[in-house]
Every structure is written in C-alpha cells, then in structure tokens.
Amino acid sequence: MRISLLLISLTGCILLSSLFLSFRSSTKPSRPNVVLIFADDLGYGDIGSYGATQYHTPHLDKMATEGMRFTNFLVAQAVCSASRAALLTGCYPNRLGISGAYDHTAKVGINPDEETMAELFKKTGYRTAIFGKWHLGHHREFLPLQHGFDEYMGLPYSNDMWPMNYDGKPAPAGHHRLYYPVLPFIEGNDKVREITTPQHQDELTTLYTERAVQFIKQNKNKPFFLYLPHAMPHVPLGVSDKFRGKSEQGLYGDVIQEMDWSVGQVLKALKDNGLDKNTIVIFTSDNGPWINYGNHAGNTAGLREGKGTSYEGGHRVPCIIRWPGVVPEGVVTDRLSSTIDLLPTLASLCGAPVPHKKIDGVDISAILKGDLMASPRKHFYYYYRKNALEAVRRENWKLVLDHPGRTYEGFAPGNDGFPGKINEQSPAKMALYDLRRDPGERYDVQETYPEIVKELLLLAENARADLGDDLQKREGANRRPIGQIQ
Structure with a gap:
C-alpha cells in the first residue's frame, strides 16, 4: 500500500514537473525574426491600399489588413545611398557624412565604425542576409559582409548605372551613359556575373525572391534578419515573363505586380515553415517616385514633387508592418515616423542592443503594439x-x-x-x-x-x-x- 502511494506520489510529481516545464517553455518569449522589404523609387500612391489603380497588389493589401498601415512615414533623405544609410543605422545620413547616390567612381562608403542593423542583430545571435541593392559603397571594405551580413547577393549600386541607352540598347559613341561600366552582380564579396542586357534586369525580382525564400527555409530553426532591397521599380524597369503584359497600366504596373508577388512568396515561405506568427515583416520604399520618367514612374497620390526633393512627394512613402498577435490587424496610423525609427524599434522588440554612438531614430514600438495615441517622434x-x-x-x-x-x-x-x-x-x-x-x-x-x-x-x-x-x-x-x- 505504501509503495503504491509512493509510486502515485512520484508519478504526480513527474507530471506536475512536466506540465510546469511545458508551460514555461510555451510561455517563454521567442525572439522574432525580421524581414525588411525595401522598394526602390516606389511612390506613396503605388500600392492598392494607398490608392493605386490599373493594377492589383493583393498580397500587400492583405498584409495591410493583417497589420498596420502608416500614412505619415518619411525617409530620411529622398535619394538612394543616403536613404539606405539612414535605414540601416538609425541616423540622418548627413550625420554620417553620406549623401546622394554613389556610383562606380565613389571612393567612400559607410564607415566601419558605424553599427548597422545587421551588426546589432548579429550580436544577438541572428543570422543575417541581404539580397538586392546595397548602394553604400562598392569597394570591399564597404560591402555587406563587412557590415554585419552573413550573406549577400545583388547589385552594389543602382540598376541604371550602366552603359545602356534609355531604350535598352547599347549607348552610341559619345553618349553620356558610356560614363558607366557594365553592372557587376556580386555574391559575397566577389563579382560573379555582369548585368548587360534588359533581359538580365527582368530576372532580378524573381532572383532576389527565390534566394530570400531559400534563406527562410535554411534558417527556420534560428532567428534571422532578412533585408530584401529590390532593384525595382527604379528605371530601367525589368519584369519577368510571368508578369509582362498582365496589368492595365503597362510595364510599370507589371513591375509592381511582380513585386507584390514577391511579398506573397516571402509570406508563404514564413507560413510554410511555421514562422508566420513569429516574424515581423516590414514593407516600405527608399524615396518617392522619379516622376520625370512618366509612364515608367510611380505616383505620389497627390503629394507635391517626387524623388530628390524635400516636399512630401519625395519623402513620404508607403509603410506596412505585420506581426500577428502583436501588431493589431487592419489599423491605420497617422503618427509621424521614419525609416530611422526602425532600428531602435526593432532593437526594442527583438532584444538587440542599440548603437553606442548617437542615433536619430526613436522607438515607435508603442504604436506597433496598438497605442495609437503614442507620439514618440515630434519633429523631423x-x-x-x-x-x-x-x-x-x-x-x-x-x-x-x-x-x-x-x-x-x-x-x-x-x-x-x-x-x-x-x-x-x-x-x-x-x-x-x-x-x-x-x-x-x-x-x-x-x-x-x-x-x-x-x-x-x-x-x-x-x-x-x-x-x-x-x-x-x-x-x-x-x-x-x-x-x-x-
């Protein structure tokens, strides 16, 4: 009898211990993954939920209904290199001495003393990758692997910095575009091929997307930071055959529909690998549209001017952030915020350190968690x-x-x-x-x-x-x- 009671008691203790350990395991917060998708020259009015017409963006629109849509979200400077420096460091780019858009002649780049978002995540045990446009210096010491990324594949600067005429044909003798060499395509620290034809440009969105999906599958059992800065819709526009001629707006609409497909592929990969509910997904743009390109450019939804200006058409861009169970669904916020705010916000949400040097970004995680009266950014x-x-x-x-x-x-x-x-x-x-x-x-x-x-x-x-x-x-x-x- 005593032995039976002892066995029952021991069995009960084991069950209670197992339940406690199971409960503790299930309630222990897991560090979220982060996917940051960055379009190039996408206008404020270029997504369905922001008023786009004559093409469809169902994946981005669904992402907006499942997350938060920002209507007062600003880039730090309305041009490529400066905007990207700000995104990755949380600083106004001129604080770092960075301005404009670097080309193949640049002898400068991001300072190794600056701490990028990738470096901060890496310190916390995250795997990090960038597939797409870098544009913070093309010399080896400035490339992504030297600034916190474990993997890199893509273009070192803009896709229009090549010796091709605007019609996609080789520039004739004496043409100003012969200033540029052919576009290098880089894997890690080395050039592995060249982008020399419009058909090569057509491959870029799909190429970056497939590599992003592969990275998600390979890292499903560890936290990761995935940065996906697309070449599109920066001119020259490129789109794969599966989307060419599919929109009512022509080539520009085709390009945006393929980018929307790319977002859908990333979201599907997260869901298929059981990561959907533990991944923060952010979609935004580096600046407003290059509107002098007409039907090959986006629109500002009525905002004044565009890329390269300090009016709202240059600085205000779409931003959608999704994190199931944390970011409330279908919410629109008009609170002032910026790309420079993403670094301190993600550091707060993911338990990563902030840079030891002064930054200009502020933590907007209170807004993301549903406090729509919070106003952490007062000025810009x-x-x-x-x-x-x-x-x-x-x-x-x-x-x-x-x-x-x-x-x-x-x-x-x-x-x-x-x-x-x-x-x-x-x-x-x-x-x-x-x-x-x-x-x-x-x-x-x-x-x-x-x-x-x-x-x-x-x-x-x-x-x-x-x-x-x-x-x-x-x-x-x-x-x-x-x-x-x-």
Whole structure:
C-alpha cells in the first residue's frame, strides 16, 4: 500500500514537473525574426491600399489588413545611398557624412565604425542576409559582409548605372551613359556575373525572391534578419515573363505586380515553415517616385514633387508592418515616423542592443503594439544634397526653408523609359504648410500662424547646431566621418 502511494506520489510529481516545464517553455518569449522589404523609387500612391489603380497588389493589401498601415512615414533623405544609410543605422545620413547616390567612381562608403542593423542583430545571435541593392559603397571594405551580413547577393549600386541607352540598347559613341561600366552582380564579396542586357534586369525580382525564400527555409530553426532591397521599380524597369503584359497600366504596373508577388512568396515561405506568427515583416520604399520618367514612374497620390526633393512627394512613402498577435490587424496610423525609427524599434522588440554612438531614430514600438495615441517622434529634419537643410517639421506643421532645389513642375514627363526635363536649381521660398489640411503643400499660411513659424525656425536652428547646414555655411557639432578607402 505504501509503495503504491509512493509510486502515485512520484508519478504526480513527474507530471506536475512536466506540465510546469511545458508551460514555461510555451510561455517563454521567442525572439522574432525580421524581414525588411525595401522598394526602390516606389511612390506613396503605388500600392492598392494607398490608392493605386490599373493594377492589383493583393498580397500587400492583405498584409495591410493583417497589420498596420502608416500614412505619415518619411525617409530620411529622398535619394538612394543616403536613404539606405539612414535605414540601416538609425541616423540622418548627413550625420554620417553620406549623401546622394554613389556610383562606380565613389571612393567612400559607410564607415566601419558605424553599427548597422545587421551588426546589432548579429550580436544577438541572428543570422543575417541581404539580397538586392546595397548602394553604400562598392569597394570591399564597404560591402555587406563587412557590415554585419552573413550573406549577400545583388547589385552594389543602382540598376541604371550602366552603359545602356534609355531604350535598352547599347549607348552610341559619345553618349553620356558610356560614363558607366557594365553592372557587376556580386555574391559575397566577389563579382560573379555582369548585368548587360534588359533581359538580365527582368530576372532580378524573381532572383532576389527565390534566394530570400531559400534563406527562410535554411534558417527556420534560428532567428534571422532578412533585408530584401529590390532593384525595382527604379528605371530601367525589368519584369519577368510571368508578369509582362498582365496589368492595365503597362510595364510599370507589371513591375509592381511582380513585386507584390514577391511579398506573397516571402509570406508563404514564413507560413510554410511555421514562422508566420513569429516574424515581423516590414514593407516600405527608399524615396518617392522619379516622376520625370512618366509612364515608367510611380505616383505620389497627390503629394507635391517626387524623388530628390524635400516636399512630401519625395519623402513620404508607403509603410506596412505585420506581426500577428502583436501588431493589431487592419489599423491605420497617422503618427509621424521614419525609416530611422526602425532600428531602435526593432532593437526594442527583438532584444538587440542599440548603437553606442548617437542615433536619430526613436522607438515607435508603442504604436506597433496598438497605442495609437503614442507620439514618440515630434519633429523631423529634411536634408538634401550634401548637407543642406531644406525644411523642418513638427507634427503636421512643416516649414520649407529658402533653398535651390529640384522641381518637376512645368515640365512634361518622359515616356517609355526616356526621362523628361527637370530643374535642379529651382528657388524655393520659405513657406509654412499645415499638412493635415494641405498634404499637397500648396497654401502658404505663415502670415496666419507667425508663432508656428517662430517655433519651427528655432527647430531649424537646433538642426544646424547639431548637423550643420551648407546653405548657411554651418558645420554642425555632431557630424561623423564617412568611410574612406584604406
């Protein structure tokens, strides 16, 4: 009898212990994976849920219904290299000495002393990969494997930096595009092939997508950070046969539908490998559309100007973030936020460290968790060119400062891959805009709100003291050196 009672007691203890261990295991938080998908030159109005017409983006639209859609999400600078530097470091790019879009002649790149998002994830035990466009320096010391990524495949800079005419044919003698060599395609640290024909451009979206899916399958049992910066829809446009001629909008619509397919393939791979509920998926763009390319460019949904300007059409981009069970479904937020906020936010959500040097991003995880009254970002600086402060913003108030800048207005756009004219030195005069009522930045209200102008001029002065301003010949106290070839 005693033995029986003892056995029953021991069995009960074992069962209780097993239940406790099972409960503890099931409730122990697991570090989420992160997939960051970055389009190139995608406009604010280029996704169905943001108003796109004549083509369909069902996977992105479903992602928006299952996650959060941002309507006031800004890039740090409306041009390729600068925007990507900001995304990966959480800093205004001019803080790092980075501006513009590097080509094959650049002898600079991201400084090895800067800590990228990939390096922070790697310190926490994540596998890291980038498949797509890098554009932070093409020399070996600047390439992704030296900046926290375990795997890299893609182009080192923009897909239009090649010796081809706008019609896809080799540039004739004396043509300005002969300035460029053929496009190198890199695997790891080495060139493995060249992109020399439009047909090679057609392969890029599918190639990057297939490699991303493979990476997900290979790393389903460990946390990972996957960065997927597409070449598209930057000109020259390329699309595979499976999507060519499928949209009502022509080639541009075909390209966006293939990018939407790519998002669908990534989401399917996550679900098929049991990772769907433990992966943060982010989709956004590096800047607004290059609108002088006409029917080969996107649209801004009525926002003013486009890529390369400090108006909203250049800086405001679509952003959708999905994380089942954490990010509430079908929510739209108008809170001011930026690509520079993604690094500190993901670090907070994933338990990764933040850089030891000063960054400009703020943690917006409270918004992602459903606190729609949270407002962690109060202001934003609009810099362009090397280090020119062109505008400042506090919540919905935006003060555009005197500056010479790009304008597309007054010029007919190009067609079928050929660009229209633009003015790179159009004088912009100081103007105050209430973006809540006037997102198109058409009505200057500085005479009505002189107190707001005064506040924003003070904000501009704070920016100049910190980061400088070439327009006023101010250096700034806290800028850091860019990386140089050793």
